[in-house]
Amino acid sequence: MAKRKAPEVNAGSMADIAFLLLIFFLVTTTIETDSGISRQLPPINDEEQDPPPLKEKNIFIVLINSNGELLVEDEKMEIENLKDEAKRFLDNGGGKGDEACNYCRGPGDPKSSDNPIKAVISLQNDRLTDYGVYITVQNELVKAYTELRNREANRLYGRDFTAMVEDYKNKAEYEGDVDKLKERIETVKDMFPQKLSEAEPSRSN
């Protein structure tokens, strides 16, 4: 057979293909951002000072043992009920006079918290508790706060608290008064301040 010269391939579209690949890589390489539960650790005090006086009924103690079982206010509890129980405690509003809470919708049990501003949740764990369980409990407690804040934000401003915080983060795109938004967020935060204490763990025997 006679040898024929192969026709030259048109390379004109090569640039387009390469551009396509380039753009694909540019778009897909979004380095994913991490997210998680943010917490503030308590600072170390040099001198021993007495903890501020707290009434027994204003403390909500959550204990996690090494098997991941919960003991809430001296009663065994399933994790599914923790959020509602925490909400009931925070929203109780059992205070009278100066300590009364005019936005609480709880039962007003005199044995439970006076006011969400005074209510403290104390989370205690064992050294052998699994980290996963600990995060679940933290998550449920934060969720209790978030739901209560959402409820109040909806009542006062007709919007979710979480949506307001989201707006505040993208304040460049927010149409409206940013200062007012900030003020509103602070108001709702002050109604249900997140007082979540993470104690140093008890020693396991």
Place this chain on the structure above:
Amino acid sequence: MSKFKKKKGGDTPAISTASLPDIVFMLLFFFMVVTVLRDTSIKVQQDLPYADQVEKLEKKNLVMYIYAGKPSKRYQGQYGDEARIQLNDKFASVKDIQQYIYEERQSKREELRNMLITSLKVDQETNMGLISDIKQELREAEALKINYTSKEGDAIQNMK
């Protein structure tokens, strides 16, 4: 002078685009090489717990990472299967954390130093004892802002 004589007639010749693919390929390779997805190789297991009440860590340059968990399969022969801490690329002990925090702080601009957040990337099977030790060290180093980095999802899954 004939050298400067205007060319008579004729359009300007088309610029050759034959080298365009090469240029674009060069760019492509550059981006493919430069986009490192992870800057430290992780030597511990990282099965992060799930949580849905999360905040995003937007500013990457303000985040310090502390990894903890059991050493990965590859390193278990060498380091055992007890949960360990990893700072940068190396296994470390609890005592090294303060030094690490100070070094990280030194490497940042002064006005950013008190905005630093410590991200704890801890495997969900780790015991809280180790995390408490880490937290205690962070308190002593005055790195009080922490973030329990987690995967987004229903937190109840962690209990299984």
